[in-house]
Amino acid sequence: MGMILKAIWSQLVTLYRVLLHTFTPTDTVSYPEEMPYLAPRYRGRIVLTRDPGGEERCVACNLCAVACPVDCIALQKTEDEHGRWYADFFRINFSRCVMCGLCEEACPTYAIQLTPDFEMCEYDRQNMVYEKEHLLISGQGKYPGYSFYHVAGKAIKDKDKGESLNEATPIDVRSLLP
């Protein structure tokens, strides 16, 4: 009997609490007229960013393509005359992308980043395939100031090994001097 009364009481409390929601503001908004707030970390349209020097960050390591659970990233590596790696082409098929963000986590150079933009509907499926020129932006995205080649200890155009801020000069392993 006590159990029944308790159950009935709990139902009444439920009713009362739900009724109180008459006075709480809605959590949703009328979307197309009113944009909801999207956090900066929201996982939407993918971009490729540049380093502070304005060069492409992507080194075509293929880690993002490997991490992608739906295999929607395709790219090909190429090199410039100074040995810096680039993506020859970089293609994301957004009709397959599930916006999981694993590519962003896998990327060692902060090149690939997800942005708070989800309005990318197309009538033609073919238009969902984004090439490198569509993906590349001119800014640094969420991680300003980071430049992979300036911490990686690799010689590129205007910088030799160990010349950058966080790099130590290379050790000549064949020398006997301390």
Next chain:
Amino acid sequence: MVELVIYLVIFGTLFGSFAGAALLVWFERRLLGLWQDRLGPNRVGLFGAGLAIADIIKLFAKEDWIPPFADRFVFVFAPTAIVMAMLLGFAVVPFAPDIHVADLNIGLLFFLGMTSLAVYSVLLGGLASNNKYALLGGLRSAAQMVSYEVFMGLSLMGVVMQAGTFSLVDIVLWQADNIWFFIPQFIGFLIFLIAGIAESHRLPFDLPEAEHELVAGFHTEYSGMKFGMFMLGEYLGVILISSMIATIFFGGWLGPDFLPPIFWFFLKSFAFICFFILLRAAIPRPRYDQLMSFGWKYLLPLTLINLLATGAILLWA
């Protein structure tokens, strides 16, 4: 002249209840949205009320498919039964002192009879679909409605004893002279409310359809306007039960003079319709055996005790 008024009342009741049921589809979603901190449908027409019309157009435009394995005649007949039964139930509702389709001296029994007829619709629909989910839904509805029918009727007997009449108009008039029935018959009111929810198989007692376990229960195989009829019947049931609660326990059209009586009637019915929707927003569905044991083990004894106590007090007084 008198005939014209009667026709007006009849057509008013008919179309009013249809329009009410259609609007309720929209209104329910808005209210659910309000209580779930959403916006709800707000696009078509004023506050989205055009949704009712859009819904009807959609239902009419859908393919009206009869499965080849179904029992054709019963399959087509079943959805009409619930609408007919519920509409006939509206015949005895007294909207205002002289606005009612019929003032039967057995009005209350007629209402109970009509709501019981509605169970055939659900049962036959489930049976004729020749589908296991539909059959299970039909079986459940048969058990649920037949058992809740018992206390639905018995819970009203206290009212009948006190008022000494089965006529709904006279019951309201008795309340005008004495006291609204929800005070002396509070237990009867509670039981009628619960039984009414079960009778119109609304949440939380919507076990016949229970979309989480039975696909869509008894109307799994229905589409188009046949499905629409089931929906219509369900919403008509909600309006009917609400107006019955208002009539029997809350004095029907009675109320302070500054508003016309019919307005008071609609206000009270509307409050109970909102309560029905609140139940849907708040309370989860019980398990099937819980529903049955709650009915037979608790509600039935409570109803009988209420009945005995009412009888004893009436004899003693």
